[in-house]
Amino acid sequence: DVKVTQSSRYLVKRTGEKVFLECVQDMDHENMFWYRQDPGLGLRLIYFSYDVKMKEKGDIPEGYSVSREKKERFSLILESASTNQTSMYLCASSSNMGWGAMNTEAFFGQGTRLTVV
Amino acid sequence: TQLLEQSPQFLSIQEGENLTVYCNSSSVFSSLQWYRQEPGEGPVLLVTVVTGGEVKKLKRLTFQFGDARKDSSLHITAAQPGDTGLYLCAKGGKLIFGQGTELSVKP
Numbered sequence: 538d539v540k541v542t543q544s545s546r547y548l549v550k551r552t553g554e555k556v557f558l559e560c561v562q563d564m565d566h567e568n569m570f571w572y573r574q575d576p577g578l579g580l581r582l583i584y585f586s587y588d589v590k591m592k593e594k595g596d597i598p599e600g601y602s603v604s605r606e607k608k609e610r611f612s613l614i615l616e617s618a619s620t621n622q623t624s625m626y627l628c629a630s631s632s633n634m635g636w637g638a639m640n641t642e643a644f645f646g647q648g649t650r651l652t653v654v
Numbered sequence: 655t656q657l658l659e660q661s662p663q664f665l666s667i668q669e670g671e672n673l674t675v676y677c678n679s680s681s682v683f684s685s686l687q688w689y690r691q692e693p694g695e696g697p698v699l700l701v702t703v704v705t706g707g708e709v710k711k712l713k714r715l716t717f718q719f720g721d722a723r724k725d726s727s728l729h730i731t732a733a734q735p736g737d738t739g740l741y742l743c744a745k746g747g748k749l750i751f752g753q754g755t756e757l758s759v760k761p
Contacts, residue, residue, distance in 0.1 A: 541696070570749060577663065579742060579753035580697070596750070627696055629749070642687075643749055645696025 540564075543628050543646035550653050556615040558649050560628030567633035569611035570643065571595075571603060574625040586611055587633060618653045625650050657681065658743055658752035666758040667733055675728045675755045677743035685746035686726045688717055691754075692739045700728075702746065733759045 544559035562569065568587050572580040572595075582595030584603040592603050600622060604612040611630075615622055631643040659678045667673055677686065685704040689697035701710050703719035703726060710717045714737075716729040730737055738759050744751045 572751075577753060579660075580744075580751040582748070582750060585748065595748075629696070631749070641746075642699045642702070643689075643697075643744075645698070647694065647696055 541628055541630055541644050541646040543626075543649050545649050546647065548649055548651045550615075550618050550651065552619060552653055554615075554618045554653075556618050556651070556653075558613040558615075558626055558628075558651070560611045560613070560630075560646055561609055562611075562630040562644070563609065564630060564632070564644065565608065566630035566644075567608070568631045568641075568643075569605065570629040570631075571601075571611065571613045572627045572629070573597070573622075574627055574648070580627060583613065618651075620653050623651060623653045657750050658745060660741075660743060660752035660755050662755060663753065664756045664758075666760065669734055669759055669761050670732050671759075673730050673733055673757070675730075675741055675757070676725065677727070677752055678725045679745075680724065682723050683745050684723070686719060686723075687744045687746055687749075688726070688728055689742045689744060689751075690739050691742060697740075697742055704746075730757075733757075735759045735761050 541562045570585045571583045586592045586605045602614045626649045628646045629643040631641045687702045688700045691697040701717045706721045706723045708719045714731045741755045
């Protein structure tokens with residue numbers, strides 16, 4: 538059974554704190570993604586990684602950074618949490634096998650609901 | 655900037671009705687995916703379409719990719735309460751999503 542696991546389902550942090558969201562996949566996938574989901578806006582891509590130590594900015598990278606030191610783990614870092622970063626955060630992974638064909642399936646974690654107070 | 659525009663944003667219907675959800679863009683895509691997300695869960699892939707004009711069926715769900723590969727539609731026949739959820743289209747590869755269609759099917 539394939540799995541993408543996010544470390545926390547719910548998280549409450551204070552403004553200004555440094556926040557780490559962890560994601561682990563057990564499918565040996567090359568690609569990993571971080572999204573935030575807000576009502577009416579769908580999923581917006583923050584960062585993605587196509588290999589260890591490789592990363593590219595998505596549509597909304599401001600205020601976030603990422604780390605991929607191992608293939609199975611992709612971390613999202615909020616350097617100084619702000620209230621406008623209160624959201625649902627979703628991690629996903631996919632195989633690079635079909636990257637050129639653009640049709641590989643992405644598998645998602647259950648999400649981390651982050652509240653910044 | 656939303657690369658993919660979905661419509662309608664919300665849809666509330668009675669069990670047994672038919673419905674169509676649209677996903678449009680000004681760009682040409684090599685492939686397009688449809689995902690469904692239930693509350694408290696991550697999205698799950700329903701289908702990938704890659705060829706212009708392609709039609710795929712998944713039980714009561716019919717997916718179509720436009721001839722020009724700029725748009726797609728999802729048609730549900732005889733909707734059931736179990737179809738309730740958020741339907742998302744996504745550009746394949748880098749996975750850029752539309753804003754989603756929230757479907758509610760009432761018994």
